[in-house]
Amino acid sequence: MTTLGEALIGLLEAHGVDTVFGIPGVHTVELYRGLAGSRIRHVTPRHEQGAGFMADGYARASGRPGVAFVITGPGLTNTITAMGQARADSVPMLVISGVNATDTLGKGLGHLHELPDQRGMMEKVALSSRRIARPEELPGALADAFSLFAGARPGPVHIEIPIDVMAMPADALAPLPVIAGPPAPDAAQIARAAALAGNASRPLILAGGGAKMAEAALRRLAETLDAPVVLTANARGLLHAHKLAVPASPSLKSVRRLIDGADLVIALGTELGPTEYDMYGDGGFVLPKNLIRIDIDAAQLARHPAAVAIEADAEAATDALFVALPGVRSGDGSGTARAAAARNAARAELPAYMQAQLEAVETIRDTLPGSIIVGDSTQPIYAANLYYDHDRPAGWFNAATGFGALGYGPPAAIGAALAVPDATVVCLSGDGGFQFSLPELGAAVDAGAPVIFVIWNNRGYREIETSMRDVGVEPVGVSPAPPDFRKIAEAYGISAEWLGSPAGLSEALLRASAAKKPYLIEIAVD
Template identity: 35%
Template sequence: MAQNTPDHMRPLGAQISHMLKARGVDTIFGIPGVHNQEMYRGIEEAGITHVLARHEQGAGFMADGYARATGKPGVAYVITGPGLCNIMTPMGQAYSDSVPMLVLSSCLDETAARKGQLHQMKDQRGAAATVSDWSEEARTAAAAYTLIDRALTEFTTNRSRTKHIQVPIAQLQANAPQPPARLDSPVLGRTMHSGHVVKRIADALKSAKRPIMILGGGAKHGSSVYQEIATRAGVATFCTYAGRGVIAGDHPLYFGSTLARPDSTRILKQADLVVVIGSELAEVDLWRPELGHSSPTIRIDIDPSVMTGERQEGDMQIVAHASDVMDEVCDALADHTPDTLWSPKDIAATRAQWRAEIEAERPGILPVTDALKACLPKDTMIYSDMTQIAYAAKEVWDMDRPGHWHHPTGFGTLGYATPAAIGGAVARKGKPTMAIIGDYGFHYTMAELGVAVELGLSLPIILWDNGKLGEIEDSMIGAQIAPNAVIAYNPDFCKLAEAFGANSAAPKTLSQMQDAVKQAFETDGPTLIYVTPDITG
């Protein structure tokens, strides 16, 4: 920095870190390079913790896991070109699952008139835009500050989705004035809904004989109100995978996170009112083209784009934070005596039937998930991968609180669980965090195990090894395709973990597995717990 530079001037890259710290960011995940090194000038000076990933994909998943654990933005720093490309998969995952992720990257100063530069892309900003809410280039310090504040504000006021800001290298290096003073966080007052709207919803619930409520991830804030509504109005409930824990698993009118069961359409056809809260009812929620009901529908969601499609007489669509509306609806039901036709006995029988179906579809998995659930400490947060053990668990494992099981549901990427759990463990210092991943998915991001060792995270990683891409093999057989390319050579995973400096265990019984999990939570550093289907044999 020049001798005569005013004290308040620093290179823009350093100013950005100071600005983020002032806005509440305490952790950044990433990998430095020549192109983005100016972003690293201010990290330590600002008092921000930096977690060095082994690959930008790992950095992105860690930022995702951190954001899901805290509700705060997960922030990542990456370089021009390949760094940005490597993190695009996590960006897409965070976008599809409504996770607040902010990715800041460097970019080349000029790409139209100059070719052949290091890390050059034809349209880096445009590439990032395909997997984010928006992707913008800040060509001045003022623009960088404005875009950062825009991103952080939108995370709290709109549906949370990935944002990308790229800054030309010359701008990162140039001296810039201090960012504007920290702004107060946006104050979200209660959405102004007319009493007429609340009354219509409450009256519809009061008059319905077989109302059903479907609760998605958007219902996890202020979740206690939904349990009260279900009781006061006699509403049968389903949760999406993202909504698990919003309703207690032992509620007598709870059907579980079983919307994807083909037979759930039989239940939905019986409904005379369906209330959908905080869910887009995506393909990955239903695994069929339509919900399967014929009754009037009330939908409440912060995202108006999920309201598209055919409407029928009696439907209501309300764009709002769900709790703003449903708190008032709950109050309106205070003196109501439910007159429901739903039978707790029938619901329990249906859930038992569906559990039997899941056991038949995925033999031997449910005893493992039951044993895992029974041995976990209270408040354990779980990150799972695209693997059969997680697919089964998501349908039968009732959570006792919302926002404590995270899965790469929308984008559906392999390799998510290990780095995402690392991000969650960084955020949840002293609280139990666990990963569940399959053998093939572990290959994708196994290098990030070194980060968990480096940070001394007491992180159990349940590695389910069925020796193949089991879900793909089953799908091929179902489509009458001779299975091929579904088996890969696996290393000795325990020795691999030990080579990283991690702990390992290969339990032979469910009881031994439970002991290994309990010990892992008390051990310094991560523990890879290697489990195969033989554990139930």
């Protein structure tokens, strides 16, 4: 007899899953029955939040959904923060959890890990939450999840299986097909957009995270329109060193001036949210009047008015728009000059201390070209989100925008390293944020994930301390004492070194890269 738990593993394999992140418990034992004999690799974090962040990093680096197994109750609630981050940044994540036996649900009998309404709670965070009441429901639930990942704006999906259902016979379950592909761009809307683009003399493109897999199409459209491309933090890595690229935040005044000077703006895969466009909260970003929006999510398109709104995948819509462009355009040929001026002004707009932090990030990129840099909410990440040109599509991501979860970097970097084993992965975290996920060093060792952990140690939550001082609040609670990170790393068998400043970072990175295993570099910052 094949149980439902065993059938689950086979169904996940059929959907292309090769890795799951999770911590087994008494309420998920049956989900693990078929795992040892499968092709799926299981990675054990030290906390279920780490499982979620690992799944997130795996998905962002690879473009494939990340999968987490967690127990009923506290295991699932521990994962909610990671799911919130995934929802904010449109990351495909499948969380499969247990739940108490069917005949006990909602009765408040005090069973282990009991919640009043676990699925109702998850419906507030996940794009969908579904309970499997009978084995034959599982193939459809998985097909629905993977169809959403393939054809709509992705995010976290939750499936829960009662512990009595996990052990039920499930001999005849077969995977259902995934309904692949997002909606095709509407031809009439494409024609309208092409007419506007053909008549624009100073067009501009805003590229967000939804465009990060559409580099070739974006490059072709930008070059044809002679349009500068402003890259939000989640789009960095696209158009590296390109003459039309502006890898700078629309929260900067110089970038806003560039946008204001355009007579047509094409917003491609970006929600136009304040953590990208108004991170200082000054209200200075004004939505362009002549705006074309392209987004896979109809609900997202409805949130901001646009002259033309195209519901479609970024790559498909960009290609269709390029094909529909008129042969003769009215552009004034200033795109390259406008982009160069904006780049120079944006970098100059950063204060001196941010310039120094940016240089540290650029040292990582230049020392380890083509690497994936996974960030936490730390000062160099904030600086680089304002201005930084990464050299690999989907190779720069962090939790400092959107939901803004601390502790994201270390586990997400582990997930990325397992998803793309031929890439060098660097985790850049502050000493405060790193302590949120410090035990995940052990998970990196267990999984053989050769992440280079770089800790920017300024002995506290310096960004929050600065914010308090800026508004006249005496700083409280912003100086948690950091441990000796090298000793902790060495306790896990990880080589580590300490730098008194960023000056020796390049040489340390080369040593770390040569090690081909987890490595820690701590930088003391005044």
